[in-house]
Amino acid sequence: MVKEKTIVGYPTHWHEFYEIELIISGSGSYIIDGVEKKIEKNMLFFMTPVNFHKVITDGAEVITLMFMGEVCDKNMLFKLSSVFDTDSVRLDDEDARYLASIMHELNIASAENDDEYSFHLLNSIIGKICRLTNRHEHGHLTKVQTAMLFIQNNFRNEITLNDIADVAGVTPAYMSSIFLKDSGMNFKTYLNGIRYEYAKKLLSYSDMTVTDICFESGFNDYANFERNFRTNFGVSPREYRKASVE
Numbered sequence: 001m002v003k004e005k006t007i008v009g010y011p012t013h014w015h016e017f018y019e020i021e022l023i024i025s026g027s028g029s030y031i032i033d034g035v036e037k038k039i040e041k042n043m044l045f046f047m048t049p050v051n052f053h054k055v056i057t058d059g060a061e062v063i064t065l066m067f068m069g070e071v072c073d074k075n076m077l078f079k080l081s082s083v084f085d086t087d088s089v090r091l092d093d094e095d096a097r098y099l100a101s102i103m104h105e106l107n108i109a110s111a112e113n114d115d116e117y118s119f120h121l122l123n124s125i126i127g128k129i130c131r132l133t134n135r136h137e138h139g140h141l142t143k144v145q146t147a148m149l150f151i152q153n154n155f156r157n158e159i160t161l162n163d164i165a166d167v168a169g170v171t172p173a174y175m176s177s178i179f180l181k182d183s184g185m186n187f188k189t190y191l192n193g194i195r196y197e198y199a200k201k202l203l204s205y206s207d208m209t210v211t212d213i214c215f216e217s218g219f220n221d222y223a224n225f226e227r228n229f230r231t232n233f234g235v236s237p238r239e240y241r242k243a244s245v246e
Helices: 074-080 093-111 115-132 143-154 160-170 172-183 187-206 210-216 222-233 239-246
Strands: 001-006 011-014 018-025 028-032 035-039 044-046 055-056 059-069 087-090
Touching: 018 093, 028 044, 035 044, 044 115, 059 093, 059 115, 074 087, 074 115, 074 143, 087 115, 093 115, 143 160, 143 172, 143 187, 143 222, 160 172, 160 187, 172 187, 187 210, 187 222, 187 239, 210 222, 210 239
Parallel strands: none
Antiparallel strands: 001 059, 011 055, 018 044, 018 059, 028 035, 028 055, 044 087
C-alpha cells in the first residue's frame, strides 16, 4: 500500500509490516527505537516489524509504502533489513524523484490489482535502496539467512525448528547445526532474543498489560516469560517498565 499524505506527527507505534517513508518536504524528527533522526527533504526511512517509531513534525509531506515480507524478493529484503538495525538515508534530488515516481506507479498498479507488476515495482524500490545503503552484494540467501528472515517476519507466532527447516529446505538436524555455526547461538536462543527485545519495547512504549505483552511478543507461558526476563535483564518486566518511564 502506498499513500501520499501530510503528517502532523504520530506517537510511538509499531506495525507487523515493513514501512518505507520518503520525505517530500517539511522538517521535524523521527525517533526510531529511541534514536532521533532529523526529518528533511529527500530523507528516506525504512522500518522493519521489530522497530518502534515516533514522528514529531508540524506538517511534513511524505510518501509512505507499507508491505508484508512475503510480497517481495527475500534476498533483497534480507540485505536491507536486520533485526537490530534501522536504515535512513538522505537522497539526492535525482534519486528522490526516481523513487517517488516508482512509488507512485506502484500505487496505481496496486489499485488495479496488478500483482505481478506490483511485485517487480516493489523489488525495484528495495533494490535501489539497497544500492543507496551499500547493501547490494550479489548472491542468494544462505539457508540460515532464509531462516532468520522468516523469524523476523513471524516471531510473534509459534515457530519451531521444523518450521524454519522447512522454509530453508533442509532437515531439522542440519538446520540446528548450521544455525549454531553461522549465528553463534541455537535457534531457540536467537528467536527468544528477538522476542525479549520486542517485549522490552512494548514495556517502554505501550500501555499493554505485562501479561498481554508476554503473548504479543510470541511467548506462550507467562511464568517462564517473567522468570527468564529477570534472568536475562536482572529485573522483572514490571520493574523494567517502571524504570523505563522514570
